[in-house]
Amino acid sequence: MTAEARSNQIRHSQYAVTPSRFGAQRSDSLADILERVLDRGVVIVGDIVVGVVDVELLTLKVRLLVASVDTAKEMGIDWWMNDPSLSSKAARERDALEAENRELRARLDALERRLSAGEPGDAEEPGDAEEPGDAEESGGAS
Amino acid sequence: MTPDRALYLYAAATADCAVAALSGVGNEPVELLVSDGLCLAASDVTTADLAAVGDDAADPRLVADLAQRHDAVIRAVAGAATAVLPFRLGVVVTDRAAAHRFLAARAAELRSGLALVAGCDEWGVTVRDDGDPAAARDGDEPGQPESGTAYLLRRRRHFDRIEQRRRTGLELVAATEAVLGELAAGVAPGRRDGSLLLDRAYLVRRDEQPRFVEALDRCGDRLVADGFALRVTGPWPPYSFVSDLKVGADE
The missing domain is CATH 3.30.70.600 (Ribosomal protein S10)
Structure with a gap:
C-alpha cells in the first residue's frame, strides 16, 4: 500500500493528486479552492494599486458561496460539479463521453462500410481496413 | 479615474520560473515580469469586467471562475519555480511600470518570504x-x-x-x-x-x-x-x- 502510494506520487505531477487516501475525491473542489484563495496571500498597498474590486465585499461574497457549497447539492445549484471548466470531475466525464462518442462513431462507420460493401458478418480485419471508395462514402455521411 | 485596462497580479516567484502559454483572469495571456532574480505573474485585465464580479447582483459563477483561474495560474507558477508567494484574490496595479516599481521597492521582503516557503x-x-x-x-x-x-x-x-x-x-x-x-x-x-x-x-x-x-x-x-x-x-x-x-x- 505505501509502496503503491509512493509510486503514484512519483508518477503524477506535483499538484495533480492527493497521495493520501483521505481526501481523495474532492481535493480540488471549488469549495476548497475558494477557502484557500479567500483571504490569504500577499496584499499590496500604495498608489500603484487600482481598487477594482472591494476585497472585503468579495470576501463576504465568497464566504457565502463557500457556506452554500455544502447544501448546494440538496438545493439543486451544484452547477459547478457539472461544468467542465469548473470541475475536474465534470471535465473527465466530458472527456470520457467524447472518447466513447468517437469510438461509437468509428464502429458505426465500420458497420456501415461493411453493409454497403456487402461483406459477411465476421470480417477478418476489425475496423481499420479502408479502401478509398469506402472512405469517400463515410465522409459523405458525416 | 479608474483606468479601463490594468494589470492583475497572481504571484511573486523566483525568476527561474518558466511557464508555458497560460491564460488567466478574463482568458488573458499570463506573462512573467522579471527583475533582479524575482518575477511577477501578471495579466492584463479589463477593470469593468473585474468590478462586475463584486456587484451585489453578480452571478456567483463569476466569483467561482475568478477564484479558479487565480488558483490555476498560481499552481502553474508554483510547479515551475523554486518558490512562489501567492497574492490575494483581486490584486490589481495600474501597469507594468508600476509592477516593476513594486518588485524593485519590495525585493528584500519578497526574497525572505520566498525563502521561507521554498521547496515546500x-x-x-x-x-x-x-x-x-x-x-x-x-x-x-x-x-x-x-x-x-x-x-x-x-x-x-x-x-x-x-x-x-x-x-x-x-x-x-x-x-x-x-x-x-x-x-x-x-x-x-x-x-x-x-x-x-x-x-x-x-x-x-x-x-x-x-x-x-x-x-x-x-x-x-x-x-x-x-x-x-x-x-x-x-x-x-x-x-x-x-x-x-x-x-x-x-x-
Whole structure:
C-alpha cells in the first residue's frame, strides 16, 4: 500500500493528486479552492494599486458561496460539479463521453462500410481496413 | 479615474520560473515580469469586467471562475519555480511600470518570504466528529419498561460515554497535531468555525512529503476507528504562509 502510494506520487505531477487516501475525491473542489484563495496571500498597498474590486465585499461574497457549497447539492445549484471548466470531475466525464462518442462513431462507420460493401458478418480485419471508395462514402455521411 | 485596462497580479516567484502559454483572469495571456532574480505573474485585465464580479447582483459563477483561474495560474507558477508567494484574490496595479516599481521597492521582503516557503507545499488537514460508532450499537432507548433506578443508571452511563468520547477525541486530535507538527516546516490555523475538532494548514518540505502522507494515513486510521473523520486537501501552493506579508510599493 505505501509502496503503491509512493509510486503514484512519483508518477503524477506535483499538484495533480492527493497521495493520501483521505481526501481523495474532492481535493480540488471549488469549495476548497475558494477557502484557500479567500483571504490569504500577499496584499499590496500604495498608489500603484487600482481598487477594482472591494476585497472585503468579495470576501463576504465568497464566504457565502463557500457556506452554500455544502447544501448546494440538496438545493439543486451544484452547477459547478457539472461544468467542465469548473470541475475536474465534470471535465473527465466530458472527456470520457467524447472518447466513447468517437469510438461509437468509428464502429458505426465500420458497420456501415461493411453493409454497403456487402461483406459477411465476421470480417477478418476489425475496423481499420479502408479502401478509398469506402472512405469517400463515410465522409459523405458525416 | 479608474483606468479601463490594468494589470492583475497572481504571484511573486523566483525568476527561474518558466511557464508555458497560460491564460488567466478574463482568458488573458499570463506573462512573467522579471527583475533582479524575482518575477511577477501578471495579466492584463479589463477593470469593468473585474468590478462586475463584486456587484451585489453578480452571478456567483463569476466569483467561482475568478477564484479558479487565480488558483490555476498560481499552481502553474508554483510547479515551475523554486518558490512562489501567492497574492490575494483581486490584486490589481495600474501597469507594468508600476509592477516593476513594486518588485524593485519590495525585493528584500519578497526574497525572505520566498525563502521561507521554498521547496515546500501546503496541506490542509481537518478533523470532524462523525458521530460515536458505539452509540448506535448500544442504543439509548430501553427495550422494555424500566425502574427509576435503572433509568438513572442508564442516563449516567449515557453521559459518561459522551464525556469519555469527548476526551478520546481531544487525545486523538492532540496526537495527530503532534505527529504532523513534527514533520512540518510550518503550521497555520484554518479559518473554519468551531464545528471542526482540528483545522490546520501545514507547510511541508517536498522531501518530507512521503513521510507526511504516511503519517496522515496512520492518524486517519486511528481517528476513523472512533468515528472521527480526517480530511486532507493538497498539496497546495503556500497560500496560508504568506498572509503576514502586507507590502506597500512606495513608502
